[in-house]
Amino acid sequence: MNPSTTVQNMLANKRIVVPAYQRAYSWETPNPTSTRTTQTDVFLSDLEDYRTSSARSPYYFGHFLFEEKDGKYQVIDGQQRLTTLTLFLSALFKCLKALRPLSETEQACYADVIRTPHVIRFNTVDYDNRVFIDYVIDQVKVDHGGLSTSSSLRIVNAFDYFNDQLKHKPEAYLCRMLDIVCQAACTTHRVQDEAEAIQMFIFQNNRGKRPSNLEVVKAQFMYAVHLRGQDDDHKEMLISEIKDRFEQIYKSIASIDYRIKEDDVLLYTLRVQFNSLWESDSLDKIDKLLGQDDSLVFIREFTQALAASFLHLCNFFVAHEKKHFAIHSLVMLGGIGIVLPFIIKAYNFKLPMPEIESLCEAFEGLIVRHRLIGTRADITSRISHVYERFTAQNPQIEPILTRINQLKIAEDPWTAYWNNENLRVALNREIHHSTAKHLLWKYENHLNSGGQQGYNPRRYDAIEKPELEHIAPTTEPKTKPHGYGKYDDTFVSEYLNCLGNYLLLSKPHNCSVGNIAFSKKLLSYTYLTQQREIAELCGDKPLWGKRAIDRRHERIVDVLMEQL
Structure with missing residues (x-):
């Protein structure tokens, strides 16, 4: 792979894949009801600006980092741009083919940048790749059903967006855009092994547009395994386990997308794992734990706990929210972060649904009181002790419910902020819509x-x-x-x-x-x-x-x- 090349030459005769430690596709498409600019909108706008300019130098697509492994090139940095590039080119070829058969030159270009009969040039992360191939590359899937991750939904939305933007364009426009993209300049760098690749991923993304904390933690875990694993078999076993856990996590994220942020779930899992509502900096905490001698034990235990948290919250926000009104009521209220460590524990302890509903009802009242009264008093310090006593050895919700009820009738200055007297006063004031x-x-x-x-x-x-x-x-x-x-x-x-x-x-x-x-x-x-x-x-x-x-x-x- 040449350090300085064109997009077509970079993709030609290659099999480029997104490795498991990379973040999923995260670029958004424009929403008709919003004026917010999205990444795909900017991508297309930049190309359009170049097309209408008098520039003589090629369009520049940026720098890409790769690791060559088993005959494939794994993307370290640039996967969002490469994914979007492939989505755009696939949509462009679809629209061009709708006007006329491809010329020999265009067929060769298609084989270089999209696929030959036996080789697909670019593949995304494993858990999205089937949808990517069926919807974007082969275009045998035409509906949005069966999308198991939020990133797969972003993929099909971006492809649809590009297709909608291009399908009414004349032949000359499509041919010009194809030439601009395929002959665009780019630079590449190839690293030596997976450990360096993961390290470069962390380095690059901590200095550019940051991935989520969850994605950084995933890369850090895999890098720690490469550094501390006993031998190749041990490393391979642990890496495989991390990949499997994160595949479960991404599938859960798809169901609860927009209900809760993935980095919040990471933080809540730390609060459960260390039985403290005061955990606040996920990356700092995990950095310190990865520096300890038993870091591999922590990695295995925490990835398991993290996958469980996502699964529990997937059930809570989706399956159980539909069936249990108390959960629905709490979820509709929103702003319920303080409750979720309790909820994760309740699911971990396999508490019956009536008890989980009782927790939801009690916390809903407390959160509404806090919101109405508008006090700056901190709830966490008033309930942290009952959280810490809520354990697998003592999975009783009664102390939690009792504490919340105490706060509703309290008269002492430290806990009286949310009492009935203050609630009645707040209900008689103007209330946020x-x-x-x-x-x-x-x-x-x-x-x-x-x-x-x-x-x-x-x-x-x-x-x-x-x-x-x-x-x-x-x-x-x-x-x-x-x-x-x-x-x-x-x-x-x-x-x-x-x-x-x-x-x-x-x-x-x-x-x-x-x-x-x-x-x-x-x-x-x-x-x-x-x-x-x-x-x-x-x-x-x-x-x-x-x-x-x-x-x-x-x-x-x-x-x-x-x-x-």
């Missing part, structure tokens, strides 16, 4: 239950795009009479932004009512029980003023005081 929506959803289920046992509550995601409506609009309607009472200083400052004037609506419903008269709004309040309750509170006269808001506010607060 995201929290208010959660509270009104709980109120909705209270109204629907009618005090009945065994009632099947409504899931939050059963409401189409829930939004918060001000029944009396924040801006007084110009048309009068509007039915909202007098917009005096007290009404504006104390009534408009309180729970009594907030209503849970679906987004389409909220958009349809707007700043209209109350009598018209009232006719549309038919879907949720709390909407229909508004008519009852008004009585015979459709007036939504201070008295009606007070009555509804008191009802909601009384219910929430019992539930939280």
